Amino acid sequence: MTLPHLTWPRAAGGLTLTLPTPELVDEVLRWRNDPAVTRWLIRTTVDPTAFRTAWLASVDDPRDHAVVAVLDGRAVATGSxxxxxxxxxTEPGSPGDGCEGLLGYLVDPAYAGRGIATAVAASLLDLAFRDLGLLRVTAGCFADNVASWAVMEKLGMRREQQGVRDSWHVEHGWIDGFTYAILADEWLGRGKPLASGGSQARPSTS
Structure with missing residues (x-):
């Protein structure tokens, strides 16, 4: 979402994070339904038309902050x-209204292992706490998706829940799920944001 006090695009390590455009969403669709991407997603394959419509609509939704990460002119990741x-x-003016965020990130398999997910997630945590003033942010994944929860732990997120066989996976059946979270004061007390220097997305050598 474009809000008056938010500036786009913004740097995230060696990446540029920007709002979705038709051209960038089409680039994301090149790899979004790749089995290497869908293996650990709740929503596996997507319909390209519906995906494009939803992502472009997010620009006008004040609660939906979806971004595309660009490296060397290519859309290499998404974040939400x-x-x-x-x-x-339920009291008038409850501080619970709009106080939490749900974090997500996906990376083009061709660019995996370069710190891109960490850089995208760190930038979105900065957005959540420095720009939007949220209280806490959560993220979830299958327990077997080690790469995903390793990013959460690297960012200082705490494992708050392990759901025992609460998540159905097409290959593995009923398996455990993890929920991670971090509070604003925990993130803001970490010092220099990872997105602006602590995690650098390595440029492509191809």
């Missing part, structure tokens, strides 16, 4: 931060 209400008693 969905703002939602926290658990709170």
């Amino acid at each position: 931060l969905e703002v939602h209400d926290g658990m709170a008693q």
Whole structure:
């Protein structure tokens, strides 16, 4: 979402994060349904038309902060931060309204292992806490998706839940799921943001 106080594009290590455009979304669709990407997703393959429509609509949704990461002129990753209400008693002006975010990230398999997911996620945590003033951000994954939860732990997120056989996977059946979270004061107390220097996406050598 484009809000008056948000600046796009923005740097994230060696990446440029920008709002979705038709051209960038089409680039993402080159790899979005790759089995290497869909293996650990809840929503596996996507319909290109529906995907394109949803991503372009996110630009006008004040609670949907979807970005595309560009490296060497290519769309190599996506990130999402969905703002939602926290658990709170129903009182007027409750601080629970719009106080939490749900973090997500995907990387083109051709660019895996370069710190791209970490850089994208770190930049979105900065967005959540420095720009949007959220209280906490959560993220979830299958317990067997080690690469995903390793990013969360690298960023200082805490494993708050292990759901025992709460997640169905097409290859593995019912397996465990993890939920991670981090609070604003925890992230802001870490010092220099990873997105601006602590995690550099290595440029392509091809």
